[in-house]
Amino acid sequence: MFDTYHDIFLRRADSYQRAMKLYPEARDAEFHIIANIVSSNRSVKVCDAPAGGGYLRRYLSDSVTQYIAVETTPEFINHCPSGASDTVLNCQPDAIDLPSESVDHVVSIAGTHHLPDKCAFFAEAARILQPNGCITIFDVEVGTGPAEFLNGFVDEHNSIGHKGDFLDSMTALDVAAQGLTVEANAVMPFPWSFDSELDMGTFCASLFGIDRADIPTVIKSIDHILGRCSGPKKVNLCWQMRQITARK
Ligand SMILES: C[S@@+](CC[C@H](N)C(=O)[O-])C[C@H]1O[C@@H](n2cnc3c(N)ncnc32)[C@H](O)[C@@H]1O
Numbered sequence: 380m381f382d383t384y385h386d387i388f389l390r391r392a393d394s395y396q397r398a399m400k401l402y403p404e405a406r407d408a409e410f411h412i413i414a415n416i417v418s419s420n421r422s423v424k425v426c427d428a429p430a431g432g433g434y435l436r437r438y439l440s441d442s443v444t445q446y447i448a449v450e451t452t453p454e455f456i457n458h459c460p461s462g463a464s465d466t467v468l469n470c471q472p473d474a475i476d477l478p479s480e481s482v483d484h485v486v487s488i489a490g491t492h493h494l495p496d497k498c499a500f501f502a503e504a505a506r507i508l509q510p511n512g513c514i515t516i517f518d519v520e521v522g523t524g525p526a527e528f529l530n531g532f533v534d535e536h537n538s539i540g541h542k543g544d545f546l547d548s549m550t551a552l553d554v555a556a557q558g559l560t561v562e563a564n565a566v567m568p569f570p571w572s573f574d575s576e577l578d579m580g581t582f583c584a585s586l587f588g589i590d591r592a593d594i595p596t597v598i599k600s601i602d603h604i605l606g607r608c609s610g611p612k613k614v615n616l617c618w619q620m621r622q623i624t625a626r627k
């Protein structure tokens with residue numbers, strides 16, 4: 380039987396965290412873009428749900444005075460930032476332990492495809508946002524290379540499996556149904572960048588817990604399903620996600 384994603388991340392977080400630590404610049408593109416969105420909205424109190432190991436934190440400008448990581452997986456919680464302006468909340472993304480109208484920006488990167496009820500999370504985000512506050516969601520889109528890679532190759536070559544419930548052009552309607560005004564809704568490229576193809580294969584194998592394929596097979600599948608693109612480093616993998624930004 381397929382475990383819940385909460386159970387899966389109890390077992391997979393260690394390997395995911397290792398990949399993010401070994402290749403801290405691989406996902407710079409998506410974190411820089413989301414940090415720019417936060418800055419351009421002058422958001423100072425930011426809630427990241429689910430945050431993983433709080434990877435976004437170091438990309439946010441100094442004007443962000445409070446970074447709140449929402450996370451339930453202990454291995455990730457242990458790696459979340461712990462500075463004076465950082466808070467970690469061990470709670471579900473659809474039951475965030477914050478007062479109503481208390482944050483400027485809710486961000487969610489690559490997490491909603493694991494949630495059993497996305498709308499419950501969107502409603503919770505709308506509750507904790509201040510009037511005029513924003514939610515920005517980045518996640519994998521159905522029918523794209525990343526969706527095929529995760530629910531196909533990763534599902535077959537990770538002994539825990541992968542069955543993501545990805546976003547589509549209609550997801551923004553579920554966000555709008557929470558009383559938010561959608562300002563951006565598009566699929567965007569975010570290259571993942573490496574110095575070598577060995578690094579690319581090693582990162583993906585560790586990030587996605589691929590334990591039933593060797594690195595050359597992972598590289599071959601990346602090239603077949605995702606492909607390469609231009610980017611800041613020698614080897615750039617074509618990752619892409621839907622971005623939805625909405626305002627209260
Ligand atoms: C792919 S990671 C993304 C983490 C981080 N935002 C990033 O960009 O690397 C998925 C996240 O969803 C969380 N997660 C998965 N299933 C969950 C569930 N059912 N309830 C709550 N959190 C869940 C995991 O703990 C993890 O933080």
